[in-house]
Amino acid sequence: MNIWRAFSSIHCLTYLFPYLGVVMTPQVWIYLFLLLSATAYGVYNFRDLTLPYRLLIAQVFLVLLSEITSQVIRHFILSSFPVYYVLIPALLLFNSLIYRTLFKSSIVLKEIVTIVAIILLVIHWYLSLCTSEVWTESFPSISLMLLSLFTISVSLLVFIQMLYSPIMIPLQKQAIFWWNSGNLFFYSVTFFIFGYFRYIKGLGQNMPEWSYTQIWLASMVMYSCHFTSLYFNRKKSNLKNGNDQ
């Protein structure tokens, strides 16, 4: 991966966005920088990574693209909601694929993950196409909460599997620990915030500003954990050490 090419792309974007009238807050820039760094690191070390983490790079790259796209289209149609109608099922697909590769020794769990993911995809598209209002006016919060619930459940199963099949590598050097902890943290925060403000308090789209900051912070934690997991997976492959996933 040519680091200079990546840098010059960012350089172009910094001119492109103001030209299009798109103004991005420092929060967004930091977020994009983290996503781009993780993607660049993953692509550069692609050959040294195992299958689940190669899928993770693709997922992070997709999130990066969707974030840029949402910033641009928000300027034109005043809403970034349509992006999430595509991003959420894509995240569901990637998460289920990655978790499938992690449940190596249990065919039953693999099949359960696949079936649940398919069911949730069907529910999402049904809600999006048949019951939802115009995409620009409503956020797919039910789909997001279902995705959060799915990921929280599966990540807890992975933690249980780790307890039953420990490996002799320190926990803080295991890629799966970082990846799973990041997912658990982010999706727990997201599930709580959406569940509380939209459905318990009944605020609908009018969530307080600080809740979006919380979600942003949680996503920063998640992608930092993902970056760390890429680092340890690559190191493990280089050392040819242990049976870490």
Add this chain to the structure above:
Amino acid sequence: MEMTNDETTPILIGTIGMSIMATFIIVFVILYRKAQFKFELERQQFKQALLAAEVEIREQTLEDVSMDLHDNIGQIASIVKMNLSIISENLSEEDHLRVTEAKVLLSKLIADIKSLTYLLDRKNYKHVSLLRLLEDDIARINRLELIDIKLENNLQSFKFNSETSIFLYRMYQEMLNNALKHSEATEALVEIYTFQGNLIFRFRDNGIGLDSFTVKPYLKHSNGKGMKNIMERCKIIGATVEVIGIRNKGTSITISLPT
């Protein structure tokens, strides 16, 4: 600015949620470390059991060989000696001398087979002390005049359990085998003594030695199974082994067993 109930409730719930998550991670880390420790313990126990099984299989094989030697080869040698005695009565003087020489050699063969049979079958020396075994074996080797071995010890009243005795004896046999095959030594010294709560068993020879490295690199470069057998037996009885070799000045193998 005072916070309303509407603002404090989610903060409170969020804080409780974060605390639960932090507690979960801490508990998971503790449980995982316990699981790792238990897994490592089970792995070590499995390795020990595997080693013990391998050693048992070898001992069983030696017992089978001992039985075959006694039942087949020993019997055949005795029959050949008997037949020679029968035919020697009607021979010329020259042939009679040759047959007598053959009978002497056969007698020696039968004695050696008996001795080997005795040494290979551990049932024969389960109730014999280690020192007695070593003395007998050293006497036998010295008679062959391949190497001059001495035994030194200060263990008159020391009691070994039979398993440890057998293991130490087998390790001595491996060391002797290495010395005879590879070291070109003319003299060897076997020392057994106690020192600071440990039983020290040392085999030293004056052979060609090794380069000055210790047992692990020696094992890497060695194709023979002798040292590996010694290492495995030491692991089973909880002893440590140290190999020191100096080029052209001999080799010393020291086994240290806590008592």
